[in-house]
Amino acid sequence: xxxxxxxxxxxxxxxxxxxxxxxxxxxxxxxxxxxxxxxxxxxxxxxxxxxxxxxxxxxxxxxxxxxxxxxxxxxxxxxxxxxxxxxxxxxxxxxxxxxxxxxxxxxxxxxxxxxxxxxxxxxxxxxxxxxxxxxxxxxxxxxxxxxxxxxxxxxxxxxxxxxxxxxxxxxxxxxxxxxxxxxxxxxxxxxxxxxxxxxxxxxxxxxxxxxxxxxxxxxxxxxxxxxxxxxxxxxxxxxxxxxxxxxxxxxxxxxxxxxxxxxxxxxxxxxxxxxxxxxxxxxxxxxxxxxxxxxxxxxxxxxxxxxxxxxxxxxxxxxxxxxxxxxxxxxxxxxxxxxxxxxxxxxxxxxxxxxxxxxxxxxxxxxxxxxxxxxxxxxxxxxxxxxxxxxxxxxxxxxxxxxxxxxxxxxxxxxxxxxxxxxxxxxxxxx
Numbered sequence: 001x002x003x004x005x006x007x008x009x010x011x012x013x014x015x016x017x018x019x020x021x022x023x024x025x026x027x028x029x030x031x032x033x034x035x036x037x038x039x040x041x042x043x044x045x046x047x048x049x050x051x052x053x054x055x056x057x058x059x060x061x062x063x064x065x066x067x068x069x070x071x072x073x074x075x076x077x078x079x080x081x082x083x084x085x086x087x088x089x090x091x092x093x094x095x096x097x098x099x100x101x102x103x104x105x106x107x108x109x110x111x112x113x114x115x116x117x118x119x120x121x122x123x124x125x126x127x128x129x130x131x132x133x134x135x136x137x138x139x140x141x142x143x144x145x146x147x148x149x150x151x152x153x154x155x156x157x158x159x160x161x162x163x164x165x166x167x168x169x170x171x172x173x174x175x176x177x178x179x180x181x182x183x184x185x186x187x188x189x190x191x192x193x194x195x196x197x198x199x200x201x202x203x204x205x206x207x208x209x210x211x212x213x214x215x216x217x218x219x220x221x222x223x224x225x226x227x228x229x230x231x232x233x234x235x236x237x238x239x240x241x242x243x244x245x246x247x248x249x250x251x252x253x254x255x256x257x258x259x260x261x262x263x264x265x266x267x268x269x270x271x272x273x274x275x276x277x278x279x280x281x282x283x284x285x286x287x288x289x290x291x292x293x294x295x296x297x298x299x300x301x302x303x304x305x306x307x308x309x310x311x312x313x314x315x316x317x318x319x320x321x322x323x324x325x326x327x328x329x330x331x332x333x334x335x336x337x338x339x340x341x342x343x344x345x346x347x348x349x350x351x352x353x354x355x356x357x358x359x360x361x362x363x364x365x366x367x368x369x370x371x372x373x374x375x376x377x378x379x380x381x382x383x384x385x386x387x388x389x390x391x392x393x394x395x396x397x398x399x400x401x402x403x404x405x406x407x408x409x410x411x412x413x414x415x416x417x418x419x420x421x422x423x424x425x426x427x428x429x430x431x
Contacts, residue, residue, distance in 0.1 A: 051077045052165065053098030057118070058130065059084040059106050063153065067101060067161065074162035086114060093121030099165050102147075103130045104138055111138070112145050119146045126172035128164055148172050200230050200260065207233035208304055208355075209240075212424040214401035218248070218365065218417050226252035226295075227363045227421035228260040232267045236304045239267050239276075242361040242423050243297035243316065246337075251289040258287045259295060273301055274345060277312060281343040294339035298361055300425075302353065307427065309359065311349045314338050317367055317380055320387060322397070323357035327387045329380055330359075358397055358426040360387065365418035369408040378411060386411070398430055 054071070058064040064082050071078050083089045086109040089100075100118055104111055118127055127147045131139040132154075139150025148168035151161065199215050211231055218225065226245030231238065241263050245252040262283045266276045277299060284295060296316035302309045311319070311330065315337030318330045333347040353359055362383075371378045378386065383404075390403045401422040409416055424430070 051079065052169065053096070054078050054080045054165070055089065055092050055096060055098065055100045055122075055125070056080055056082045057084075057086070057089045057100060057106065058082065058103045060103070063103070063130070070156070070158035070161050071165075073158045076162050076165065078165075085109075086117065089118065090121060093118065093125075095124075096122040097124045099126045099128060099169055101128050101130065101165075104135075104142065105132075112141060115142050115145055115147060124172075124176070126165075126168040128168050148175075200264070202231040204231055204233050204238065207231075207238040208427060209233075209238050209302065210426045210428065210430040212398055212401065212422075212426075212430055214405075214420075214422040214424075216365075216405055216416075216420045218415075218419050225249075225419035226256040227365070227419045228256040229361065229421050229423045230260050230264055231423065231425070232264055233304075234267050234270070237273070238302045238304070239273070240300040240361065240423065240425055241297065242363065242421060243295050243338075244363045244365075244419075244421075245295045246293055248418075252293070255284070255288055255293065255295070259284060259297075263299075273310075274348075277314065277338065277346050278343045281338050284339045288339065294337045296337045296364070300359070300361070302427075307352055307354050308350050309353045311351060312346045313349070314343075314346065315340070317362060317364055317383075319362070320360045320384060321351060321353065321357060322360055322387065322391070322400075323354065325388075325391050327384050327391070329384055353427045355427050358424055358430070360400075361423040361425065363419065363421045365416055365420035366404065366408055366422075368418055369412040369416055372411055373413055378408065382411075383408075397424060397426065400424060 056064055056067055058067065061084075064084075068080055068082070071080065081092060083092065084106070086106055100122060102115065102118055104114060106114060109117065115127065115129065118125075127142075129139055129142040129147050129150045131142075131150055131152055136150075136152055139147075139152065142150050148171045149164050151164055199213065202211055202213065204211060209231070213229065215227065225248050227243070228245075229240075229242040231240045233239075241260075243256070243259060245256045245259070259280060263276065263280055266279055271279060277297070280297075284293075294315075297314045298316040298319060299312045300309050300319070311332055312335075313332040314335045318332045321328045321330060330349070330351050332349045335347055351359075367378050367380055367383050369378050370376065371382045386404060386407050387400070390400060390407060391397075393403075395403045401424060404422070405416070405420055408420075
């Protein structure tokens with residue numbers, strides 16, 4: 001039923017099932033609150049708010065009628081739906097985002113169990129409970145259980161009822177904002193844990209190679225994705241890996257963490273270099289959430305005292321050799337990504353990495369950027385041109401990754417959509 005103005009005295013209060021007229025002199029009967037001379041002031045200061053839906057759950061027709069009349073004499077623009085049982089209320093709870101005025105004693109339910117069902121049925125709604133004069137402790141318990149406010153029958157006038165609804169709705173919004181903030185903080189902590197897994201502390205203390213690692217998540221998500229990298233020196237050989245799990249989301253990020261940790265475990269466990277990727281493929285198949293998930297990957301190995309790097313590239317963009325300002329794309333044997341076909345053995349390519357030269361490993365978030373605008377993409381040739389241009393501006397190798405991403409975003413016309421991981425490995429000290 002919709003609120004409407006009638007001839008009732010606005011100083012009427014909600015009683016214990018019956019109307020009680022407030023005395024003309026403004027005194028409150030039986031201790032009830034009266035508008036008195038404050039009525040005009042309250043009407044002036046109570047600004048009209050957006051239309052408010054009110055679900056009145058009250059089995060006493062007299063109290064329900066008075067609630068309607070009191071709300072009609074406030075500045076609130078309300079639409080009231082009255083039901084007298086929990087069974088009838090259930091039909092209106094799903095998706096309800098207004099305010100529920102709830103009597104805690106209904107024919108088919110009562111007390112905190114009734115309140116909990118209302119809160120669970122309409123999690124986005126604000127709930128104000130009605131209690132009797134002798135049951136004010138129920139109101140306190142109701143607020144502790146999740147209600148936004150409580151009102152005592154016999155002590156409620158129109159102004160108090162209107163203010164309670166507005167307060168409760170704002171408190172519900174504040175609670176929702178606080179809940180979202182808590183969830184955001186939890187997600188941030190989870191992302192930090194993912195970052196610790198995806199972005200490791202490389203183990204190159206005894207290696208002739210130095211490194212510069214870089215990671216930037218796709219700007220639309222600003223969360224860690226499925227890109228990963230690692231570098232480990234073991235028994236005189238330095239191994240490097242960079243990879244990218246297909247897709248974006250928590251499953252892909254988790255799989256990226258699993259693959260990186262599994263790769264490090266295989267290397268540190270002394271597994272033969274040629275068997276690392278077949279074993280890693282078996283782990284991917286067992287850990288992926290969907291059968292269609294796969295990973296592109298590039299693995300490099302360099303023996304201490306040698307300058308020949310063994311490369312294994314599975315569906316991944318080939319690394320680039322940077323030396324004396326010149327940039328060259330490595331020529332590798334095309335192979336399918338990890339997880340597409342069973343990996344029995346992988347083709348191995350060799351490139352020369354003299355002392356002082358660097359190799360740039362990267363994920364496809366860079367090469368997928370637009371080349372000055374859609375539909376053309378940078379691709380590997382465009383990235384090589386971009387690396388050459390950045391180095392030509394006098395940018396040091398140590399700062400190359402950040403400048404590359406900035407240039408890629410300018411070429412893209414805005415933030416990159418995909419994650420970008422880079423690992424710059426130098427034979428010798430990185431300058």
